Amino acid sequence: MLWTIFLLLNGLLILILLYSTRTRQKDEPPLDKGLIPWLGHALEFGKDAAKFLARMKEKHGDIFTVCVLGKYVTVLLDPNSFDEVVNDTEFLDFTCSRSQILKKIFSLQLPNIKPAAEREWMKLHFQGLGLSELSSSMNIHLQRQLLSDQSDCGPLEWRQDGLYSLCHSLLFRAGYLTLFGRRDNATAVYEEFCTFDRLLPTLSRGETKTANTSRERLWELLSPSWLSGESDTGSWQQSYQNFLQGQGVDTEMQRRALLLQLWTTQCNAGPAAFWLLGFLLTHPTAMEAVKSEVRRITSQESYPWRPPINPLEAHSTPVLDSVLRETLRLTAAVMIRRDVMQVKRLRMANGQEYLLRQGDKVCLFPFLSPQMDPEIHQDPQMFKYDRFLNEDKTVKDTFYKEGKRLKYYTLPWGAGKNICSGKEFAVKTIKQFVFLLLTRLDLEMCDPGETLPPVNPSRYGYGMLQPDGDLQSRTCRFDSVQDDNNNNSPRIGRRQDQL
Numbered sequence: 175m176l177w178t179i180f181l182l183l184n185g186l187l188i189l190i191l192l193y194s195t196r197t198r199q200k201d202e203p204p205l206d207k208g209l210i211p212w213l214g215h216a217l218e219f220g221k222d223a224a225k226f227l228a229r230m231k232e233k234h235g236d237i238f239t240v241c242v243l244g245k246y247v248t249v250l251l252d253p254n255s256f257d258e259v260v261n262d263t264e265f266l267d268f269t270c271s272r273s274q275i276l277k278k279i280f281s282l283q284l285p286n287i288k289p290a291a292e293r294e295w296m297k298l299h300f301q302g303l304g305l306s307e308l309s310s311s312m313n314i315h316l317q318r319q320l321l322s323d324q325s326d327c328g329p330l331e332w333r334q335d336g337l338y339s340l341c342h343s344l345l346f347r348a349g350y351l352t353l354f355g356r357r358d359n360a361t362a363v364y365e366e367f368c369t370f371d372r373l374l375p376t377l378s379r380g381e382t383k384t385a386n387t388s389r390e391r392l393w394e395l396l397s398p399s400w401l402s403g404e405s406d407t408g409s410w411q412q413s414y415q416n417f418l419q420g421q422g423v424d425t426e427m428q429r430r431a432l433l434l435q436l437w438t439t440q441c442n443a444g445p446a447a448f449w450l451l452g453f454l455l456t457h458p459t460a461m462e463a464v465k466s467e468v469r470r471i472t473s474q475e476s477y478p479w480r481p482p483i484n485p486l487e488a489h490s491t492p493v494l495d496s497v498l499r500e501t502l503r504l505t506a507a508v509m510i511r512r513d514v515m516q517v518k519r520l521r522m523a524n525g526q527e528y529l530l531r532q533g534d535k536v537c538l539f540p541f542l543s544p545q546m547d548p549e550i551h552q553d554p555q556m557f558k559y560d561r562f563l564n565e566d567k568t569v570k571d572t573f574y575k576e577g578k579r580l581k582y583y584t585l586p587w588g589a590g591k592n593i594c595s596g597k598e599f600a601v602k603t604i605k606q607f608v609f610l611l612l613t614r615l616d617l618e619m620c621d622p623g624e625t626l627p628p629v630n631p632s633r634y635g636y637g638m639l640q641p642d643g644d645l646q647s648r649t650c651r652f653d654s655v656q657d658d659n660n661n662n663s664p665r666i667g668r669r670q671d672q673l
């Protein structure tokens with residue numbers, strides 16, 4: 175007993191010693207260790223990272239180093255200097271942090287996988303011909319899921335749902351059918367995935383007790399029969415498994431990796447679609463501008479469309495594109511993390527140079543800047559549907575900070591070598607989903623005076639933000655009568671009883 179206390183005290187002493195010995199060296203960014211040894215700013219960071227980093231930016235400026243759980247993280251918040259991080263693969267490393275996250279959250283180890291080979295495999299499916307095939311399959315599944323969800327309601331009947339559950343569950347099931355090709359357990363996988371995803375912030379803090387059960391259940395649900403030598407399905411999922419096999423990954427890790435892929439491919443599109451539709455519902459001028467664009471497209475196409483025809487492939491949608499950009503500006507909150515492999519001299523856009531220490535981490539949080547930076551975007555908290563639209567309907571891409579034109583005026587997809595591989599697929603999917611909803615259903619808020627729920631502050635850093643609560647909405651089909659009447663195009667946003 176005495177020995178245990180002695181060892182504990184010793185350990186504590188070493189920690190305090192280590193902690194107090196770190197001081198800011200010449201040319202290093204401002205250092206803020208927080209008040210609690212080793213823990214540093216962990217509590218404030220985990221509770222609401224955006225609020226904490228905004229406070230640090232106010233105190234130290236665009237670059238500073240903070241202590242979090244014994245690690246030193248240099249946060250860079252000047253978008254004009256981001257290239258120094260996203261393009262550096264010599265001094266900074268993407269794979270170390272990723273491996274730690276895979277181990278902690280997915281209990282997954284893939285040490286043999288070559289990141290470049292994985293990116294190439296992703297490209298095969300999410301770019302070019304592979305992307306067209308996946309997108310067209312996604313379009314078909316979205317239409318089917320939407321119609322089957324509405325099939326228990328008559329044409330004049332309203333169906334009430336939380337908008338978040340409607341968007342998330344529909345996009346998830348369609349995505350699961352597209353990529354994993356399994357109809358039998360889509361609902362069970364969706365429900366378990368929601369449990370797992372809710373536990374993500376606690377999992378990343380190392381609290382695994384409840385999450386372990388959910389994780390194991392998902393491994394089981396996702397395990398395909400052919401992993402144990404049964405028939406070939408020819409799906410995207412199987413192609414992934416073949417890739418892992420080729421990289422020398424054992425069967426158990428192949429099984430676990432499927433959960434990682436499920437999360438990567440399904441966790442962001444649903445929340446993004448929710449925010450987009452939520453902003454439209456709570457901003458009538460924006461909704462009217464999008465509907466008018468959709469009307470223009472539908473009036474040029476013969477209706478009803480049958481898959482694989484997708485009118486969005488043939489028409490540009492500058493208004494919807496601007497709405498999507500604005501939605502992501504307000505709700506995409508990923509943290510781009512890299513490990514410093516050797517001492518790095520970081521040159522800021524204003525000419526100032528800083529030294530980053532080997533073994534530290536460096537982190538960009540584009541949500542704070544550029545996305546919510548008042549110097550770059552006027553009234554950054556406000557949703558302005560035409561923020562990224564010039565008067566001639568071309569993309570507005572000229573934004574400035576300190577008089578310098580910005581390359582990164584928003585950064586929802588990351589940048590450089592590790593930019594999101596699923597970007598095009600995600601954009602197509604979200605647009606298809608919104609287009610379908612607006613052309614097939616009448617969608618409105620149950621209470622026209624309701625506002626969007628606040629964001630869940632524990633989700634900063636994990637990708638798309640999620641709401642704390644939901645927005646009650648109701649939907650009503652109006653396509654069936656038009657199919658019967660053989661009208662040329664669907665009505666947008668009017669109930670059948672108003673046609």
Ligand code: HEM
Pocket residue numbers: 293296300438439440442443446506508509510511585586587588589591592593594595596597599600637638
């Ligand atoms: C709104 C939806 C999405 C957003 C906002 C988003 C955002 C991001 C961001 C910011 C990164 C870069 C992280 C970094 O540099 O550290 C990333 C990486 C990645 N994303 Fe997405 N993503 C979305 C949807 C998707 C989808 C649908 C897929 C696949 C179908 C996907 C696949 C990937 C992959 C594979 C990577 C890793 C790239 C690499 O390691 O080189 N993402 N995503």
